[in-house]
Amino acid sequence: MNTIIEFKHARKSYGDHVVIPDLNLKIEKGEFVTLIGSSGSGKTTILKMINGLIPLDAGSVYVEGKDIATEDLISLRRNIGYAIQGSGLFPHMDVEDNIAYVPNLLNKKDKQRTRKAVEKWIQVVGLERDLLDRYPDELSGGQQQRVGIARALAASPEILLMDEPFGAVDDITRHMLQDEIKRIHEQTGVTIVFVTHDIREALKLGTKVIVLEHGEIAQYDTPEAIQQAPANDYVKQLISDK
Ligand SMILES: Nc1ncnc2c1ncn2[C@@H]1O[C@H](COP(=O)(O)OP(=O)(O)OP(=O)(O)O)[C@@H](O)[C@H]1O
Ligand SMILES: [Mg+2]
Incomplete structure (x- = not known):
């Protein structure tokens, strides 16, 4: 691997x-x-240690084999999409410009290429084309979330x-977004690290699940293994809430 x-x-x-x-994790x-x-x-x-938003006191984080402490953080982040609760969209930009933000930086001269990227990603996240010229505050929470995911993916990141990301939407929308992100993962092969409070979401989406307890890994395994053999009482308690 x-x-x-x-x-x-x-x-x-x-x-x-x-x-x-003292975190050790691959x-x-x-x-x-x-x-x-x-x-x-x-x-x-x-999560923020991975894209260098939080510097470490000690130890190292490597992304694609390189110690991020010695990497250029701008180019590191270009390769790492970041989607947060409430979407984190730029409020003064319409949907198209939000999604096109990074592609625009990369294909400065090639507007056509950026346009194509935007078209592709709105389709992937299941958004209608007629939303492209709306502003974030003219969208529902679920739509904003999709735009946020499209924007993160439009840079074609490795990670x-x-x-x-789905904390602020209703149950039905959350289930749709979960199915979509699962499909996107399968289609693109992008590596995803996904923080959640919801054990059902963690077990449904993860190929691997990390259970964190006071900054330490209680268990890191497949959803099946975690359910079959919880490592301690905390994990046991967590999966009993399912
Ligand atoms: N800038 C900061 N200054 C001081 N303490 C901080 C700061 N940022 C985070 N913390 C503390 O670090 C701990 C971990 O915070 P973190 O945001 O990683 O938790 P979390 O697991 O994401 O929690 P939540 O599920 O509530 O989002 C918390 O106790 C928090 O209060
Ligand atoms: Mg948090």
């Missing part, structure tokens, strides 16, 4: 509050890794980081 993300003895604290004591290329744990367990921190 081909490791795409690796943490080696990564550590992060705020003052004397140790959030991530994520293989093409996996859909779901990251679940209580509020404050360090999920967002881990997609998603932080509770």
Whole structure:
């Protein structure tokens, strides 16, 4: 297997509050890794360590074999899509310009190419073409979420980081978005790290699931293995809520 993300003895604290004591983790290329744990367990921190938004106190993070501490963060992030709850769209740009943001940077002179990329990604996430000239505040929560995913994917990243992206939508929309992201993963082969509070979502989407407890990995395994052999009482409790 081909490791795409690796943490080696990564550590992060705020003052004397140790959030991530000593994280060692390998994520293989093409996996859909779901990251679940209580509020404050360090999920967002881990995600932001991957794209360099949170610097480490000690240890290293490697993306495609390169220590990100010595990488150019702009080009690193161009290869890592980031989708967050509430979509994080640019409010002053319409849907088309939001999705075209990174492709525009990359194909400065080739408008046609950017246009094609936008057309492709709105289809992939299941959005209607007539939404392209609307602004984010003229969209429903689920539509905003889809635009956020299309924008993250439009840069054709190798890695997609998603932080509770479906937290703010109703159950029906959430199920549709879950099915879509699963299909996108299967079609594109992009490596996904997906933070969630919802154990059902973690088990449904993940090819691997990480259960995080106070900044430490309680278990990292397939959804089947986690259900068959929970590593400790915390994991047992978590899957009993399913
Ligand atoms: N800038 C900061 N300064 C101080 N403490 C912080 C800061 N950012 C995060 N923390 C603390 O670090 C811990 C981990 O935060 P993190 O955001 O990673 O949790 P999380 O697992 O994503 O939680 P949630 O499920 O609520 O989003 C929390 O206790 C939080 O209060
Ligand atoms: Mg969080």
